[in-house]
Amino acid sequence: MSEKKSKKKTHRPAALHLALPATSANLGPAFDAAALAMHLYITIDARRAPSFSITVTGRDQEICRTLENNLILTTYREILQAHAVDVIPLALRIKNDIPIGKGCGSSAAARLAGIALASHFGRLHWSDAKIMGEASRREHHADNASACWMGGLTVARMSGKAEAQVVRIRPKGKWPLLLAIPDHSLSTEEARRVLPAQYSRADAVANIQNSMFLLAAFIQGRPDLLPAALEDRIHQPYRARFCPLLPFLQELAGTPGILGAALSGAGPSVIVFLDPHSPTRQARKSVAAHLAGHGLRAELLLTSITPRGARR
Numbered sequence: 001m002s003e004k005k006s007k008k009k010t011h012r013p014a015a016l017h018l019a020l021p022a023t024s025a026n027l028g029p030a031f032d033a034a035a036l037a038m039h040l041y042i043t044i045d046a047r048r049a050p051s052f053s054i055t056v057t058g059r060d061q062e063i064c065r066t067l068e069n070n071l072i073l074t075t076y077r078e079i080l081q082a083h084a085v086d087v088i089p090l091a092l093r094i095k096n097d098i099p100i101g102k103g104c105g106s107s108a109a110a111r112l113a114g115i116a117l118a119s120h121f122g123r124l125h126w127s128d129a130k131i132m133g134e135a136s137r138r139e140h141h142a143d144n145a146s147a148c149w150m151g152g153l154t155v156a157r158m159s160g161k162a163e164a165q166v167v168r169i170r171p172k173g174k175w176p177l178l179l180a181i182p183d184h185s186l187s188t189e190e191a192r193r194v195l196p197a198q199y200s201r202a203d204a205v206a207n208i209q210n211s212m213f214l215l216a217a218f219i220q221g222r223p224d225l226l227p228a229a230l231e232d233r234i235h236q237p238y239r240a241r242f243c244p245l246l247p248f249l250q251e252l253a254g255t256p257g258i259l260g261a262a263l264s265g266a267g268p269s270v271i272v273f274l275d276p277h278s279p280t281r282q283a284r285k286s287v288a289a290h291l292a293g294h295g296l297r298a299e300l301l302l303t304s305i306t307p308r309g310a311r312r
Contacts, residue, residue, distance in 0.1 A: 023105030075114025101185030
C-alpha cells in the first residue's frame with residue numbers, strides 16, 4: 001500500500017483593504033492631548049505583486065503616487081526590515097480625500113497604513129495597541145494616531161518609547177464641522193519651532209480649565225460650552241502668523257450657526273464647530289462671505305465627527 005505524499009502549502013496573506021479617517025488634533029486648548037476623527041478618508045486596497053506600484057484617485061495624487069519617499073511604503077519597509085521579515089512588493093490602489101500637509105492627520109494615517117500593511121503581509125499579528133503605539137512613536141505624539149485608528153474623540157498620551165495610553169470617547173449628540181483648508185501647506189516641524197520653551201502659570205491654568213470644559217462639552221452634549229472652551233494660550237497665538245484663516249474665523253464664534261474655531265492640528269487648516277440646531281449650509285455661506293470680505297480664500301468642506309476609526 002503506497003503512502004500519499006502531502007504537499008505543504010505556504011500561506012500567503014490575502015489582499016488587504018484599509019479605510020483611515022482624517023483627524024483634527026489639539027482642538028484649541030487640548031494641545032498634544034486630544035483629537036477627533038472626521039468623515040474624510042484615505043482608502044487603500046493592497047495585494048502582493050511582482051514589484052511595487054501605486055494607482056491613485058482623489059486629492060494630492062502626485063504626492064500619493066510617488067514610490068520614492070512615500071510615507072506609507074517607507075513605514076511598511078522599515079517595520080518589516082526591523083523584524084527581519086522579507087519585504088513583499090505590493091500593488092496599492094489608493095483613493096485619498098485627506099488634504100496632505102494641511103493639519104488633517106495625513107501623516108498619521110499614512111504611518112498607520114504602512115504599519116497595518118506590514119503587520120498583515122509580514123504576518124506580525126500586531127494588536128491595535130501595538131499598531132497605535134508604533135505610529136505614535138513615529139509621530140512623536142499619540143493624538144492623531146489614536147483618533148485615526150479608533151475613531152470618535154480620543155484623549156491620548158505617550159507612556160513609553162513605543163506605548164500610548166488612549167481613552168476613546170463617543171461624543172454625545174451631533175457635532176457638524178466645517179473644515180477650512182487654505183492653499184498653502186505647513187509642516188508640523190515648522191509650526192513647532194515657533195512655540196516658546198516656557199509658559200506662565202496663568203496660561204497653563206487657563207488651558208487646563210478650558211480643556212476640562214471642552215471634554216465636558218463632548219461628553220455631556222453641550223455645544224454651548226464650546227465658544228469659551230476652545231480658547232487657547234499654548235500654541236495658537238504663536239502659530240497664527242502661519243495660519244491667517246484662524247483669527248478671522250475665531251471672530252465668528254457665537255454668531256448664528258457657529259460655535260467656535262480652532263487650528264486643525266498644527267494648521268494651517270481651521271476646524272469650525274457648527275451649531276447642530278442651525279442649517280449647516282447657511283453657516284458655510286456665512287464663513288465664505290466673511291473670508292471673502294477680508295480677501296481670504298479657502299476650500300470649505302462640511303463634515304462631522306465619525307465614530308468609526310480605521311477599518312480592515
